[in-house]
Amino acid sequence: MPMSWLVVLDNTVLPNFALAEPVDWLRVYPLPVATTRPAFAELEVGIEEGRIPKQDWSWLTVLDLDAEARHRFMELMPPLGAGEASCLAVAWGRDYQVATDDKRARQKARDLGISVTGTVGILVQLVEKGLVSLSLANQALAMMVEKGYRAPFDRLDQLVTNLHPPG
Numbered sequence: 001m002p003m004s005w006l007v008v009l010d011n012t013v014l015p016n017f018a019l020a021e022p023v024d025w026l027r028v029y030p031l032p033v034a035t036t037r038p039a040f041a042e043l044e045v046g047i048e049e050g051r052i053p054k055q056d057w058s059w060l061t062v063l064d065l066d067a068e069a070r071h072r073f074m075e076l077m078p079p080l081g082a083g084e085a086s087c088l089a090v091a092w093g094r095d096y097q098v099a100t101d102d103k104r105a106r107q108k109a110r111d112l113g114i115s116v117t118g119t120v121g122i123l124v125q126l127v128e129k130g131l132v133s134l135s136l137a138n139q140a141l142a143m144m145v146e147k148g149y150r151a152p153f154d155r156l157d158q159l160v161t162n163l164h165p166p167g
Helices: 014-020 023-027 037-048 067-076 082-091 103-111 119-128 134-146
Strands: 006-009 033-036 061-063 096-099 115-117
Touching: 006 082, 014 023, 014 037, 014 134, 023 119, 033 037, 033 082, 037 061, 037 082, 067 082, 082 096, 082 103, 096 119, 103 115, 115 119, 119 134
Parallel strands: 006 033, 006 096, 033 061, 096 115
Antiparallel strands: none
């Protein structure tokens, strides 16, 4: 599968970075990142309810669903929620990757041939590209877990295969 040129972040990934407060790390991620209007609306509800701290998201591209994506969106709901379904709908048939930690969304992405990553994958890439130190990434992961993220790993050490010092 060719390398994706855009990563569509859903609302299972965005809050993790907001809660641990390295939101700016998403800005320096090696690929451009975006989200969809439904996923961003879910994030805004979390902010309004005080579950997610306010951050400056003005830099984040928010994608609207075109007619084709809206049709795909309707096909994916249920069982997927609006945020996950919209991110997959936008990525489906395009060279986009989806970043989600939702198990059903990850499986559906694989079924559709969509490249998928998640919070841990993003952290690993940031370390491997030398954009964030392993120590800081592990601290951020620990803070995410402390604030409710159910991470599949406690530390990133064994996942990082290509360690470059942050530059």
